[in-house]
Amino acid sequence: MKVLWFANTPCGAAEKIAPNLHIGGWLNSLEQQLVLRSDIELSVCFYWKFPLNSFKHKSTNYYPIHRNKITRSIFRLFGHLDDKNEVMKLLQVIEEVKPDIIHVHGTEENFGLIQQYTKIPVVISLQGILLPYSEKFFVGIPFSAAYFHEGLMPKLKYNSILLAYNRMKKCATRESEILSQARFVLGRTDWDKRVNSVLAPNSQYFIGNEILRPQFYERLWDKKHFENEIQLVTTMSGGLYKGLETLIKTAKILNDHKGFNFKWTIIGQTESSALVKIIKGWLKIDFKSNNIHFVGGKSESELVNILLMSDIYIQVSHIENSPNSVGEAMLIGMPIIASFAGGTDSMVENRKEGLLVQDGDCYSLAGAILELARDFPLAAELAISANKRAKERHNKIVIENELFALYEQIKLK
Numbered sequence: 001m002k003v004l005w006f007a008n009t010p011c012g013a014a015e016k017i018a019p020n021l022h023i024g025g026w027l028n029s030l031e032q033q034l035v036l037r038s039d040i041e042l043s044v045c046f047y048w049k050f051p052l053n054s055f056k057h058k059s060t061n062y063y064p065i066h067r068n069k070i071t072r073s074i075f076r077l078f079g080h081l082d083d084k085n086e087v088m089k090l091l092q093v094i095e096e097v098k099p100d101i102i103h104v105h106g107t108e109e110n111f112g113l114i115q116q117y118t119k120i121p122v123v124i125s126l127q128g129i130l131l132p133y134s135e136k137f138f139v140g141i142p143f144s145a146a147y148f149h150e151g152l153m154p155k156l157k158y159n160s161i162l163l164a165y166n167r168m169k170k171c172a173t174r175e176s177e178i179l180s181q182a183r184f185v186l187g188r189t190d191w192d193k194r195v196n197s198v199l200a201p202n203s204q205y206f207i208g209n210e211i212l213r214p215q216f217y218e219r220l221w222d223k224k225h226f227e228n229e230i231q232l233v234t235t236m237s238g239g240l241y242k243g244l245e246t247l248i249k250t251a252k253i254l255n256d257h258k259g260f261n262f263k264w265t266i267i268g269q270t271e272s273s274a275l276v277k278i279i280k281g282w283l284k285i286d287f288k289s290n291n292i293h294f295v296g297g298k299s300e301s302e303l304v305n306i307l308l309m310s311d312i313y314i315q316v317s318h319i320e321n322s323p324n325s326v327g328e329a330m331l332i333g334m335p336i337i338a339s340f341a342g343g344t345d346s347m348v349e350n351r352k353e354g355l356l357v358q359d360g361d362c363y364s365l366a367g368a369i370l371e372l373a374r375d376f377p378l379a380a381e382l383a384i385s386a387n388k389r390a391k392e393r394h395n396k397i398v399i400e401n402e403l404f405a406l407y408e409q410i411k412l413k
Contacts, residue, residue, distance in 0.1 A: 001407060004099035005031075005044045006090065006111035008127075013044065013062045017052065026324055027105060029211040033400045035059040040404070043097045045090065047109070054096075063093045073158070075167065081174060083110045090114050101407050108171060112178030121410045123184040125208060126192045128321055130172035131199065132342075136241045136319040137165050140360060141278065146240060149281030150274060161240070161278075179203070184410050189322050189343025206406055212328055212394050215304045221333040221383060226311050230373045232264040233310035235303070235325040238275045243316030243339060245279050248292065249362040250316075254369065255290045262373075263291050265310065267303060270296040307332055312372055312379065315339060318359045322347055330354075331394055333387035335379035337368045347393075353386040 010017060011031045035042050035058070043061040052064040071082050091114060094102065102120050104111045106127040115122050138146065146161045154160045179185075179200040186208035187193050196205055236242050244266075251264050269276050271287065271294050280287070287294070298306065307313065313329035315338040320326075322343045329336050330347070336354035338344045348354040355372065357364045372379040 001039060001101065001404075001411070002041045002097065002099045003034075003043070003407060004094065004097045004102050005042065005105060006102070006109075006114075007044055007046050007105045008109055010046050010048065010062070010064070011044050012060055013046075013055075013057055013064075016055075016057050017048070017064075026210045026212055029213055029396075030399070030403075031060060033211055033396050034403065037400070037404065043093075043099065045093045045111075047086075061097070063097070065089050065093070081110065081170060083113055083174065086110055087113050087117070091117055094118055094120065101411050103407075107175040107178055110174060110178075112182070113174070115178070115181045115183075121184065121413055122182075123186055123206075123406070123410055124178070124182050125186040126188075126196060126321065129192060129195050129199070130168055130175045132195060133241065133319050134165070134168050134172050137168065139241060139318045140243055140245045141240050141282065145282040146278050149278045151277070154274060159274075175199075183413070186406070187321075189346035191343035191346065192321050208403060208406065209393050209399050210322070210324065210327065211396050211399050212324060212331055213300050215300050216328045216331045217394075217396075219304050219308060219332055220387070221308055223311065223380075226373060226376050226379075228261055230260070230262040230312065230369075231310040232262055232312050232314055232369065233267065233306060234264070234314045234316065235267045236269055236316075238269065238273060240275065240278075241318045242275075243318050243359060244269070244275055245283065246316045246318075246339075246360050246362050246365065247314070248279055248283055248285055248287075248290070250365045250369070251290045251292050252285055253362060253366040257366070257370070260370065260373070262369075263293060264314075265306060266292065266294045267298050267306065268296070270294045303328075304332065307334060311335065312337060312369065314365070314369070315344070316359070316365070317341055317344075320344055327390060327394060330386040330390035333383050335372050335383045336386055337365065337372065339365075348386070349389075352382070353389050354382050 007027055011027045045063040047067045048064040051066040054063045102122045104124045112124055150161055182200040182203040185196050185200055185203045186206050188207055188209050193205055254260055254262055313334045313336045315326050317339055318341055320342040326338055326347055338348050338356055339359035340356040341359040350356040355368045357368050
């Protein structure tokens, strides 16, 4: 079976064309598993900032499409989407590959627009869904605070909060068009299933779980007790709706709580990150004196080592579908506290595999941290259950076989 993916990342090609960047993620893991099959010939198409010819790496054929600097700059400034010309390039890839089935990973890009131009079956995987995400864009940090405290430089570089929001809204409008045409949709949470029923009412919905990065299957958190200083950890990207302000406020509450010693490590951000600067200017809270440490991006092995040395994983987003960071913490067998937002309750059952708290509620989050920090047997019990649930959900062989069976089923439609 010839399968063509359209993806937001280069997947396995990243190790060849961008070996120093931490990109690829779970799609790379899924690709590695799928190409083990002799009955699948996989091709991957993706946008890239430099011109590259199509190439083969290991067992996969890659088709990079150059998105030049002018096109990217126009999008950043005006939110103009060059969909017509780019879709023509996508169709050329389809013509060259001649796949039996097309799998579009995510609705954030324009890949899904190819549905109206091809008779080849197309299945669309839901990742984040922009329309409800855009409703949460300023829920934690008001627009006025974000716009004022981001400073002048992002505005001069056409990368301001306002432009980012406008770009998301335009992409969300395109996403609605894509989903309205969808016949087959792949999701994994109650949240995305419900949203899909509204945005893609004529589609057939299937469950498709994710294969996570290899080292999270190989290592296991196995602490026997907590030390005096509790090690908290969070992985976070740069979106305003990721809840960093909740984390900072919670750390302040915990720091003011007498007799509680902790260190909170934030992976993926530095003190010079745009989001961090905004919150520092807005909240006027000193990070170091409140035991907050930003350590920036980390490789897979570095991230695993940090998690193994930590005590509790904290997720604070205002909106998510199925955050891989939570899945990875569960798979490695950590105690977890997560915000009850989007699809997290489909990943973590409250008080069975972790604790769920209302997003944005820093007092409840602080209390949940104290609860686990003071009750190691409860934390360990939740961690064991989380690990068991994650091993079942992210089972490589099961996911591979289910996806192949889905391809076979859709190919016959």
